[in-house]
Each structure stands twice: as structure tokens, then as C-alpha cells.
Amino acid sequence: MALLEVNHLVVHYGKALALDGVSLTVEEGELVAVLGPNGAGKSTLLKAVSRAVPSTGEILFKGRSLQRLPAHRVVAEGISHCPEGRRLFPELSVFKNLMLGAYLRRDKPAIEADLARVYALFPVFRERTGQQANTLSGGEQQMVAIGRALMAHPHLLLLDEPSVGLAHRLKREIFDAIRDIRESGTAILLVEQDARSALTLADRVYVMEHGRIVKEGAAERLADDDMIRRVYLGV
8 A cells, every 4th residue: 555645636626627537556655757748737735635635536644534624734744835935934943943843643652752853854953943933044944944845754755846946056965855855754746847856856756737647657667768767857
């Protein structure tokens, strides 16, 4: 049984069809990337899994349907969504933004352990824990957003465009952190425009166009696919 199983997922925005029968799986501890052009439905897919938008079809997590659960219950089940655009509370400190990720938890020792894990992952925040989020660079804000999602102690982390708009050095730091998160045992469903980096990180890849999955397979195999190389890698 897959950790996450999505079957025939359909999402409409009014009369517009955003997802048209999408199916995919994520196994325990696996990193699965979703590639595709803007408007393909990638972000909508993550929002549907986290129940931020309504959908029809089937979403199973650890064998249990998520379709009727509100978003906060999905977090409690073990899925944490780091959305595109970070969506931090700009006037709150780094520490308070991080702790908002643990708002459903009452296990104080484990919360403290996860906070230490975030500070180990992003050491810059050890000295900036009291700094307001809106005074951080874009890359640092993205690190806070990822850290906040980790504070929910998820089994599955949904990452939406974590490297968008970042300089190369900060992109590398973000991808190194994603690799570390995956190696710690957390499964990841990653939406990413940087196809080259995503293919390097991922175990498996799905390619979306116009709300549908048009290709899927092992990352190594798709990295050699002519269409992927031409459209996404520019070679």
C-alpha cells in the first residue's frame, strides 16, 4: 500500500477544469517530483491533496480517505503543505512563524526536538530566531516556510516551487535541505520549475500538461527522455 494514493482526481475552478483525472502515488520515504509548464495544474494538485481546494476522485493516505477531511485534519493525519509564495506572517519572528507549524501538537519534548532539527537544517536561524520574517531575504523566508511545515512533524511533505525566484547559491541550499529531509525518512511530493534539480533529487517523476499526467517514470529514465531533455532541460 502506497503512503499516498491519488486516483482520478478532478478539480474545477468555476467552469474551468484544472485537474482532469489525475492519478499518482508516493511511497514511504520517497521523493516524487511533478514537472510541467505554468498552468498545468501542479499547484492545484498539492492544494487538492491538502484539502485546500475541493475535488472529486479519491485521495488515500495510509489507506484512509482524505476526501471529507478539512485541511487542519489533514495536517493532523501527517501531511504538511509548504505553499508557493511562502505565506509567512511578516511581522512575526522567525521563531513564532516556525511554532505556528506545531499549532496542533501538544507533545512539547517532540516539538523542541523538531525545532532543534529545523535549526540544524537551517543554521542561520539560530542567531535570527527573534528577527521579523519580513526582514529576511527571499531565500531565508523560503527556509522559514519549509521549517514551519516540518514543525508539524509530517510523514508527507508537499513542497510547491521552493526554489522559485532564488539565486543559484540559495537554490543549492534549499535543494540540499530537501535532500536531507528526504534522507531523514520524510516522503516528499515536490512541484518544481527547475527540472534539472528536480530530476537529480527525485526517485520518480510525473509530468503534467493541461491538468493531466502525460508522462511518468523513474527520474533516471525520464532524464534521458527526448521530450524531457528538449522541453525541460533545453538540450
